[in-house]
Amino acid sequence: MINQLIFTLCFVSAIILFAKNARQIYKNIKIGRALNRNDKPAERFKTMLLVAFGQKKMFKRIIPAILHLFVYIGFCIINIEMIEIVVDGIFGTHRFLSFLGGFYNFLIASFEWLAFGVLLGCIIFFIRRNILHLKRLNSPELKNWPKTDANLILITEILLMTAFLLMNAADQKLQLYGESHYIIAGSFPISQYIISFLPSDPSALILIERICWWFHILGVLAFLNYLPYSKHLHILLAFPNTYFSNLKPKGELTNMESVTNEVKAMLDPTFTPPLSDQPIRFGAKDVQDLTWKNLLDAYTCTECGRCTSSCPANITGKLLSPRKIMMDTRDRLDEVGKNIKANGSFVDDQKSLLDTYITREELWACTSCNACVEQCPVNINPLEIIIELRRFSVMEESQAPASINTMFGNVENNGAPWKYSQMDRANWTSQQ
Structure with missing residues (x-):
């Protein structure tokens, strides 16, 4: 009974804590500007099915x-067993799903093969990151905490899968010994090879099985509550993020409503712009100026680096890293969220996403080619954030690189980006 009470307390506490952290993330995302992404539900659902x-x-x-498929499928399906573990923990039963008979044996066998796949995949990922030192997994923005975060998750998953297989091996040996409580149930294609390494004393086996059982369940609950602080939050957010993807062509930029209203007012004296109690802002200076989808993107970022490794600016040595853009946005959003939580509303902290986190050199290195958007495995769009920060820099502050200002001057004076007047554009055709 004491074990059941301890388990129930741990389980309920973990769920409550996760709900609290998830609610804070939701509130942070809602800081962003409104955006309608509820159109074309069938196409959106199809996108989520294919991509997520x-x-x-x-x-x-x-x-x-x-390798990721092994880890993804294995981790998702193995956690189905959590249903049985939770019921066993609360009611003091053991393998209560064993009444399924042959199908239960199939399930346990499948779980073992999948656990082996997860174990193998995580070991190889750990080697790629820490021994082979793949470039995109060891970029400057991944130093310190991001690298530690990735390794913590890999090590945790390795330990969880090892504990799962050890638990089954000890359980199987206890079944063979005919120990009470350990009913004959399950099929163990992987853990059967571990049995010979385990002690023969039933009390020692029970101790191993119980330690692994508790480690597995407490590890999963701890992992659940670690997600909100980790890049692995994409395990949950990849699905809504892909559902709310931008379905328009990648090269199509959005029109700013504030600019559209200004143009309409200039062309039509009878047009009255909609009233708003918020000051008109062109582009974005801080996370509050971005849309909720941009902020959801930031929390969904997997830090895999496919965007940065495909970015032509980054490849040619420029400062820009699309992955860093998303990581900086998430860090600033967390900071703003804590500010609001502590003060009731946002209190100016003399910081902003632009300049404090993301430099102008990074912004203007972007070629707007959409390579990062194309490569992202969960449909994150760093370019939207870059464009909005650029818009603020140009339209609110009149700050742009000299070459950009020259182009703007040429467009204004000559109707084209080039320095030649409109009358001289065709002169090159007469040159020999």
Whole structure:
């Protein structure tokens, strides 16, 4: 009874704590500007199925895609067993789903193969990151905490899968010994090879099985509550993020409503812009000026670096890293969220996303090619954030690189980006 009470307390506390953290993330995302992404539900659902569930864009790089598929499917399906663990923990039963008979044996066997796949995938990912030192997994923005975060998750998953297989091995040996409470149930294609390494003393086996059982369940609950602080939050947010993807062509930029209203007022004296109690803002200076979808993107970022490794600016040595843009946005959003939580409303902290987190050199290195958007496995759009920060810099502050200002002057004076007048544009055709 004491074990059941302890388990129930741990389980309920973990769920409440996760709900609290999830609510804070939701409130942070709602800081962003409104945006309607409820159109074309059928197309959106299809996108989510292909990209989030089907891992479609992962297969642009086949080896990490296969390894990730092992981890993704294995981790999702193995957690079905959590249903049985939770029921056993609350009611003091043992393998209560065993009444399913042959199907239960199939389930346990499947879980073991999947656990082995997760274990293998995580070990290879750990080697790629820490021994082979793949460039995109060891960029400057991944130093310190981001690198530690990634390794913590990999090590945790390795330990959880090891504990799962050890638990089954000890359980199977206790079944063979005919120990009470350990009913004959399950099929163990992987853990059967571990049995010979376990002690023969039933009390020692029970201790191993119980330790692994508690480690597995408490590890999963701890992992659940670690997600809000980790890049692995994409495990949950990838699905809504892909559902609310931008379905328009990638090269199509959005029109700013504030600019559209200004133009309408100039062309039509009878037009009255809609009233708003908020000051007109062109572009974005801070996270409050971005849309909620931009902020959801930031929380969904997997930090995989496919965007940065495909960015032509980054490849040629420029300062821009699309991955860093998303990481900086998430860090600033967390900071603003804490500010609002502490003060009731946002109190100016003399910081902003632009300049404090993201430099102008990064912004203007972007070629707007959409390579980062195309490569992202969960349909994140760093370019939207870059464009909005650029718009603020140009339209609110009149700050742009000299070459950009020269182009603006040429467009204003000559009707084209070039320095030649309209009358001289065709002169090159007469040159020999």
